[in-house]
Amino acid sequence: MGLREVAAPAPALLVVAHGSRDPRHAATVAALAARVRALRPDLRVEAGYLDFCAPSVAQALSRLAADGVREVVALPLLLTRAFHAKSDIPAVLHAAAARLPGLAIRQAGVLGPSRLLARALERRLYEAGVRPEDRGSTGVVLASAGSSDPEANAVLAEFAREWQRTGWCAVRPAFASARPPRTEDAVRELRAEGVRRVAVAPYVIAPGRLPDRIERGAREAGADVLADVLGPGEELARLVARRYGQAVAAEGVAALSA
Numbered sequence: 001m002g003l004r005e006v007a008a009p010a011p012a013l014l015v016v017a018h019g020s021r022d023p024r025h026a027a028t029v030a031a032l033a034a035r036v037r038a039l040r041p042d043l044r045v046e047a048g049y050l051d052f053c054a055p056s057v058a059q060a061l062s063r064l065a066a067d068g069v070r071e072v073v074a075l076p077l078l079l080t081r082a083f084h085a086k087s088d089i090p091a092v093l094h095a096a097a098a099r100l101p102g103l104a105i106r107q108a109g110v111l112g113p114s115r116l117l118a119r120a121l122e123r124r125l126y127e128a129g130v131r132p133e134d135r136g137s138t139g140v141v142l143a144s145a146g147s148s149d150p151e152a153n154a155v156l157a158e159f160a161r162e163w164q165r166t167g168w169c170a171v172r173p174a175f176a177s178a179r180p181p182r183t184e185d186a187v188r189e190l191r192a193e194g195v196r197r198v199a200v201a202p203y204v205i206a207p208g209r210l211p212d213r214i215e216r217g218a219r220e221a222g223a224d225v226l227a228d229v230l231g232p233g234e235e236l237a238r239l240v241a242r243r244y245g246q247a248v249a250a251e252g253v254a255a256l257s258a
Contacts, residue, residue, distance in 0.1 A: 010042055010043055010248070011071035011072055011073050011104075011106070011248060012043065012044040012045070012046065012064055012069045012071065012072045012073070013036070013040075013043050013044070013045045013046070013072075013073050013075060013240075013244050014046050014047070014048055014057070014060055014061065014064070014072050014073070014074045014075065015029065015032070015033055015036070015045065015046070015047045015048070015075055015077050015240065016047075016048055016049075016050065016057055016074050016075060016076050016077060016089055017029045017047060017048070017049050017050070017053070017077040017206075018049070018050050018051065018077070018078075018084065019049035019050050019051040019052035019053040020052055020053065020206070020208040020209070021052050021209075022207055022208040022209065024206065024207035024208070025052075025053070025206040025207060025208045026049070026053045028205065028206035028207065028229075028231055028232055029047050029049075029053075029077065029206060029232075030047065031231075031232035032077075032205075032231075032232035032236060032237060032240070033045050033046070033047045034232075035232050035233075035234070035236075035237035036237045036240050036241055038237075039237055039238065039241050040241055040244075043244070044064075044069065046060050046063070046064065047060065048060030048061065048074075050084065050088055050089070050092065057074070057089075057092045057093070057096070058092065058095070058096055058099075061074075061093075061096045061100060061103065061105065062096075062099075062100065064103065065100045065102060065103045069103065070102065070103065070104060071103075071104045071106070072103060072104070072105050072106070073106050073107075073108050073244050073247045073248060074089070074093055074105055074106065074107050074108065075107075075108040075240060075243055075244055075247070076089050076107070076108070076109075076110050076111075077111070077205060077240075078110045078111065078112075079110065079111055079112040079117065079144070079203060079204070079205065080110060080112055080144070080147060080149075080152035080155055080156060081109070081110045081149075081151065081152060081155070082147040082148075082149040082151070082152035083147065083148070083149055085110050086149075089107065090107060093105050093107055106247055106248075107247075108243045108244060108246070108247035109243055109246065109247065110243075111236070111239050111240070111243060112155070112159065113155060113158070113159040113162075114239055114242075116235040116236070116238055116239045116242075117159075117203075117230070117235065117236075117239065118159075118162075118163050118166070119235050120230050120233050120235035120236055121142075121163075121201045121203065121227070121230070123233065123235070124201060124202075124227035124228050124229075124230065124231075125140070125199055125201055125225065125227045127227070127228065128199070128225050128226060128227040128228065129225055130197075130199055130225055134197065135166075135167040135168050135169070136167060136168075136169055137169055137195075137196045137197055138168060138169055138195075138196075138197045138198070138199055138225075139168070139169045139170035139171070139172070139190040139193075139195035139197070139198050139199070140163075140164075140168050140170070140171045140172070140198075140199050140200075140201050141172055141173075141174050141183055141186040141187055141190065141198065141199070141200045141201065141218070141223070142156070142159070142160045142163070142171055142172065142173045142174065142201055142203050143173075143174045143175070143176065143183045143186070143200055143201065143202050143203060143204075143214040143217075143218070144156055144173065144174070144175055144176070144202075144203040144204065145175070145176050145177060145203075145204055145210045145211075146175030146176050146177040146178035146179060146210070147175075147178050147179075148178045148179065153173075153175075153179065156173050156203070157173050159173075160172060160173045169195055169196075169197075170190060170193070170195055172186045172189065172190060173186075174186035174214075174217075176210040176211070176213045176214050176217075177210060177213075182217055183200060183213075183214050183217030183218055183221070184217035184218070184220050184221035185221075187200065187217070187218060187221035187222070187223045188221050191221075191222075197224045197225070198223050198224050198225075199223065199224060199225035199226070199227065200214065200217075200218035200223045200225065200226050200227065201227045202214050202215075202227060202228070202229045202230070203230075204229050204230065205229060205230050205231070205236065206229060206231070207229055211229050
């Protein structure tokens with residue numbers, strides 16, 4: 001009787017989050033990781049943080065290596081490809097690859113842009129009180145954390161334009177840091193243009209300092225609707241699983257090495 005070939009285990013998934021002193025951030029990341037595990041019970045799914053929270057990315061990778069894992073897909077829990085995705089995360093992963101030569105580490109793409117994110121934003125707006133039939137009379141402020149990276153800002157602006165084409169009266173990007181306009185400025189601009197109803201949709205995953213700044217700006221400017229952050233919803237879990245699959249399937253994308 002011939003030997004049965006045993007399939008190699010799927011690479012583990014390490015969700016890489018920024019981290020925050022706000023405990024709601026880590027709770028959201030943990031809930032999202034649990035939702036991804038439910039979608040993909042065949043995968044080992046862990047979370048690591050760049051700052052403030054434990055385990056760090058390095059600690060999480062060391063733990064995976066100690067458990068005998070040989071391949072990892074590190075997926076940035078980021079909505080745009082800005083400084084963290086281009087610099088911070090690659091540096092941390094390269095250092096880990098040098099320290100853990102038996103562990104092959106591959107960096108996946110960031111989450112955005114994606115239609116699944118638009119669906120998550122709309123679900124949050126509907127939960128906050130916007131009705132589907134209100135889309136044509138509602139202007140939306142797409143309020144992100146903000147970046148000094150012009151590529152990330154251009155992608156967000158294009159995402160806003162594409163989303164507006166699905167039936168919203170207007171969709172304007174705004175930023176909680178790095179560059180204008182602020183959330184409150186975008187709300188006031190839509191009002192000045194005669195938009196009857198203004199909603200603020202935070203384009204952020206988890207609560208924290210910058211999402212709180214978005215909320216303050218929305219309330220200060222008198223927005224009619226303020227949606228919640230994206231959170232660990234089904235759309236985000238499906239998007240994480242999709243980006244993992246794309247990283248595993250990508251041809252010619254080598255694992256990181258020292």
